[in-house]
Structure formats: C-alpha cells, structure tokens
Amino acid sequence: MQEGKKALVTGASRGIGRAIALHLAKNGADVAVNYAGSEQKASETAKECESYGVNAFPIQADVADEEEVKALFKTVVDSFGGLDVLVNNAGITRDNLMMRMKADEWDEVMDTNLKGVFLCSKAAVRPMMKQRAGSIINIGSVTGSLGNPGQANYTAAKAGVIGLTKTLAREFSSRNIRVNVVAPGFIETEMTDVLEGEQTEALLSQIPLGELGRPEDVAEAVGFLADDKSRYMTGQTLHVDGGMYMP
Amino acid sequence: MAEAETMERVKKIVVDRLGVDESEVIGEATFKDDLGADSLDVVELVMELEDEFDMEISDEEAEKIATVADVVNYIEAQSQ
Numbered sequence: 001m002q003e004g005k006k007a008l009v010t011g012a013s014r015g016i017g018r019a020i021a022l023h024l025a026k027n028g029a030d031v032a033v034n035y036a037g038s039e040q041k042a043s044e045t046a047k048e049c050e051s052y053g054v055n056a057f058p059i060q061a062d063v064a065d066e067e068e069v070k071a072l073f074k075t076v077v078d079s080f081g082g083l084d085v086l087v088n089n090a091g092i093t094r095d096n097l098m099m100r101m102k103a104d105e106w107d108e109v110m111d112t113n114l115k116g117v118f119l120c121s122k123a124a125v126r127p128m129m130k131q132r133a134g135s136i137i138n139i140g141s142v143t144g145s146l147g148n149p150g151q152a153n154y155t156a157a158k159a160g161v162i163g164l165t166k167t168l169a170r171e172f173s174s175r176n177i178r179v180n181v182v183a184p185g186f187i188e189t190e191m192t193d194v195l196e197g198e199q200t201e202a203l204l205s206q207i208p209l210g211e212l213g214r215p216e217d218v219a220e221a222v223g224f225l226a227d228d229k230s231r232y233m234t235g236q237t238l239h240v241d242g243g244m245y246m247p
Numbered sequence: 248m249a250e251a252e253t254m255e256r257v258k259k260i261v262v263d264r265l266g267v268d269e270s271e272v273i274g275e276a277t278f279k280d281d282l283g284a285d286s287l288d289v290v291e292l293v294m295e296l297e298d299e300f301d302m303e304i305s306d307e308e309a310e311k312i313a314t315v316a317d318v319v320n321y322i323e324a325q326s327q
Contacts (some may be wrong), residue, residue, distance in 0.1 A: 129291055174287065 002226055003028030006080035008073075010034040010063050010120060011090030013042035015189035016139065019215030020087050020222045021056070025049035027223055029085065031056045032076045034063070036090065055080070063090045063116030073123035082131060085226045086124040088117040088161075089139045093191060095150045106153045113157035114164070121168055121179070128177045137225045138165050139218070140183035142241040158183075162237055169235030178234040182221045185241025187213040208243030253319050253326075260295050261315065264288065274316035296322070 002024055012021040013035035021031045022045070031049045033056060035042035042058035049056035057079070061072035077083050091113045094105035117138055128134025143151055144158030161181060168179040186192050186203055192212065195203065204210060221238045224230050239245050258272045267282050278284040284292065293309045296302075300322055304312075312318055 126294060129294070171287070175291075 002085065002223070005029040005084040005226070006032075006076075006082050007085035007087065007226065008032040008034060008076050008083060008120075008124070009087040009089055010116070011036065012087075013038040013045055013058070015191060016184060016187060016215045016218050017087070017089040018045045019219040020089060021045055021049055022052075023216065023219035023223050024085065024087075024226060025052045025054045025056060027227075028052075028054060029226070030054050030080055032080070033058045034061055034072060034090065036060070036062055062112075063088075063120055064111035066119055069116075069119045069123050073120075073126075077127050083124055083127045084131070084134055086120060086134070086136045087139070087222055087226070088120050088136065090116055091139065091154075093151070093154050095154070097150055098152045101152055109153035110157050110160075113154065114160045117161055117164060121164075125168075125172060125177060129172070129175045132176050134172075134175075134177040135226050135230075136168065136177065136179045137222050138179070138181045139222075140165075140181040140237060142183055142185040142239065142245050144183065145237075145239075145245045145247070165237070166235045173234060178225070178230070180225045180230075180233060180235065181237040182218060182225065183237050183239050183241065183245070184218045185213055185239070185244045187215055187218060189215060206244055207241070211242065213240060213242055250319065250323055253322050254315075256299060257296070257315060257318050257322070260292065260299060264292055264295060272315055274319070275314055277314050278312070300326070302326075 007024045007029045009017050009021045009031060011017040012033040021033050025031050033042050033046045035058060046056040046058045059072060059075060061068040063069060092109060094109050096105055121136055124136060138161050140161050141158040143155045144162060147155055165179050165181045218240050221240045258269060261272050262269050265282050265284055265288060271282060276282055278289055293304050297304055302325055
C-alpha cells in the first residue's frame with residue numbers, strides 16, 4: 001500500500017499514466033496528475049483519484065522544459081509537503097522509417113522521452129535526498145529492448161532510459177532512493193490504437209500470452225515498485241509485456 | 248550578518264549532515280579530506296545551505312567550495 005505517500009505521475013491525463021495515477025490513489029497515495037495538453041482529461045483523472053479519499057490535482061508542465069519542470073516540482077512539493085514517488089511516464093511518438101525521419105522528429109522524442117526523465121528525476125531527487133527515501137519509476141518500452149521498425153527515435157530514447165535508470169540507481173543508493181524501470185509491451189491505449197488489422201495480428205503472434213496488455217497491468221508493476229515491499233530492488237527493469245522480451 | 252553567526256549556522260548543518268564532531272568543523276577543514284564527505288555529501292550540503300540561507304548557489308560556485316571557510320566567505324559575500 002502507498003498510504004500517505006506523495007506521488008507525481010507525468011503524462012497522467014490518459015492511457016498508462018492515468019491508470020498508474022488511479023492505482024496509486026486507490027492504494028492511498030496523494031497524486032499530482034501532470035499533463036502537457038489535455039487539461040480536461042487531467043482534471044477528470046485527478047477527480048477520480050480524489051474519489052479514493054486522497055488529495056489529487058492536475059498540473060500542467062512540459063517535461064522537456066527545464067523551467068517548467070522546476071516550477072512543477074516546486075508546486076507539488078509545496079502542496080504535498082514532500083515527494084515519495086515519481087513516475088516518469090510522459091512520452092510521445094513521432095514514428096517514421098529511419099530514412100524518412102527528420103532530425104526534428106528525433107529531437108522531439110528525445111526531449112520528452114529521455115531528457116524529460118533526466119530533468120524530472122533531477123528535480124525529484126532533491127526532496128527525496130532530504131527524506132532519505134524515495135522511489136523513481138521510469139516507464140520504458142519493450143521496443144527499447146527489441147527494436148521496432150519505424151521507431152528509431154522512440155526505441156533509442158527508451159533504451160536510454162534503462163541506462164539512465166541504472167546510473168541514477170547507483171548514484172542515489174546511499175540515500176535510499178530507488179530507481180527502476182517498468183517496460184510495457186503493447187498495451188491497449190490511444191498510442192496503440194493506430195495499429196491496423198494486419199499489424200495487430202502480426203503483433204499478437206509475437207506475444208507469448210497472446211493478447212495486448214491493459215494499462216492496469218502496467219500500473220500493478222508500478223505500484224509494487226512504488227511500495228516499500230520492493231525495498232531491495234533498484235536499477236531493475238520489470239517487463240510487463242506478455243512475455244515478448246525475455247532477458 | 249555577523250561572520251561568527253554565519254559560522255555557527257554553517258557548523259550546525261555540517262555537524263548534522265556529516266555526523267562529525269563540532270570541534271572538527273573549523274575554517275580550514277576541507278569537506279572531503281578532513282570531514283570525510285563524498286561528492287554527493289557536498290551536493291547535499293550545498294542544498295541545505297541554500298535552504299538555510301535562502302539563496303541559490305550556482306553549480307560553478309558550488310564546485311569551488313572546498314573548506315568550511317569557503318562556505319562562510321561565500322555566504323558573507325552574498326549577503327553584503
């Protein structure tokens with residue numbers, strides 16, 4: 001349980017981030033629901049979190065912008081009086097075959113999906129160091145381990161997240177701050193809705209468990225890593241992908 | 248702010264953070280060699296000083312800090 005814990009989930013207005021915010025709230029954590037553009041959806045997520053009897057509020061910030069990130073963490077830490085759990089979930093895709101991918105598409109994805117994790121983790125570590133406790137959970141992707149045609153930018157960023165996680169885990173282990181990755185496979189969200197009939201069939205044949213995952217499946221793994229039950233785990237990647245990638 | 252008062256406040260933070268004896272925290276004492284701080288301890292110390300004295304210490308300035316006197320002098324110069 002995360003009773004009394006204070007959590008921030010980036011990109012929490014919809015999809016996996018939303019499921020994570022709700023799961024943490026259900027387990028008793030106060031949750032700051034960060035979003036980039038979907039204000040209304042973020043408010044709905046925050047309201048639903050509150051229905052579990054915890055404090056929650058939506059808060060806008062672009063995780064790729066250092067100043068916005070600083071302001072985000074100041075607001076969250078001031079309102080909650082601390083921060084125990086950070087879930088770096090915000091992510092975007094700009095898919096294109098490598099030969100057609102523009103440098104801008106590369107940069108945008110790197111900025112949000114990798115630099116965003118760096119900036120938010122840097123800001124979170126400050127209050128966590130003082131508390132001598134904290135859990136940072138970065139959302140990776142099975143594609144970061146397997147590769148995926150059309151996603152040179154996305155897979156590079158997600159693989160980068162794993163390396164970054166391991167370094168942070170080592171840098172902050174002495175302050176009892178744990179840093180881990182949850183790497184989802186193909187999960188039913190708006191991000192995977194774009195896949196068409198044939199693609200979906202080809203995809204399912206690669207998943208040993210034979211179906212797409214649900215956002216809640218990812219949220220369960222995040223909840224575990226947010227909890228003190230996982231106190232002896234750091235620098236790890238939990239693969240929630242129906243068995244697609246077996247290290 | 249009187250320098251002696253600044254020294255006292257710095258001393259308290261250093262003692263709390265590094266778990267050293269108050270008598271060891273003298274001006275010439277270096278954080279790393281004399282007081283046994285590692286690089287993360289120094290980062291943390293800087294964070295606490297920023298909060299205690301309500302100021303921002305840039306990364307460039309923070310890197311120059313080696314001794315207790317460096318800290319006191321820096322704070323004194325800032326509060327002039």
